[in-house]
Amino acid sequence: GAVVSQHPSWVICKSGTSVKIECRSLDFQATTMFWYRQFPKQSLMLMATSNEGSKATYEQGVEKDKFLINHASLTLSTLTVTSAHPEDSSFYICSAGNPGRMNTEAFFGQGTRLTVV
């Protein structure tokens, strides 16, 4: 299957600082990246969808100014959590895709566990 690499796998940051998470598709062109968030003991919720070269589409209730998404190339998308607060502590995971792969298994990164102290 396709390989999606997400970095870092875990990060601890101080409240008020910003954290950047990278998601790379290593062996295919990812025209679309999906960013999900999972709070402890809960399911995964889609935060936003980004298409290469255009602005991300955010799900209802997700603050676009707080969660900045950049998808400037076909192999890299980044999620920046700005002015992080303890309530942003969560598991963030990306998924990469393109039109030819949408009806196949999704390819996820390894996930990033963010802890804000």
Add this chain to the structure above:
Amino acid sequence: SQQGEEDPQALSIQEGENATMNCSYKTSINNLQWYRQNSGRGLVHLILIRSNEREKHSGRLRVTLDTSKKSSSLLITASRAADTASYFCATVYLGGTSYGKLTFGQGTILTVHP
């Protein structure tokens, strides 16, 4: 919004027994996927079933899909302690604004006792 419902929310069985998890969804789908997640870790893809399929097998896994009832089930036969994990169903609809995104169910926590 989360559309999938899974039941049971938690399942505890003995090694060697079969485990059945159910998933229901609300909208049209193109495919339904099952994932496993070990505590605090990433997702492992288990199996995908397309909307025109009714049943698929992969090793000890059997998945069924009933689009008329908007439901799916995952059966793990001869369970092992290593199967202990959370299991999620996720649906994909290739239409409208939701093109390609996965909508996850609430998940089933499976515990297999040695």
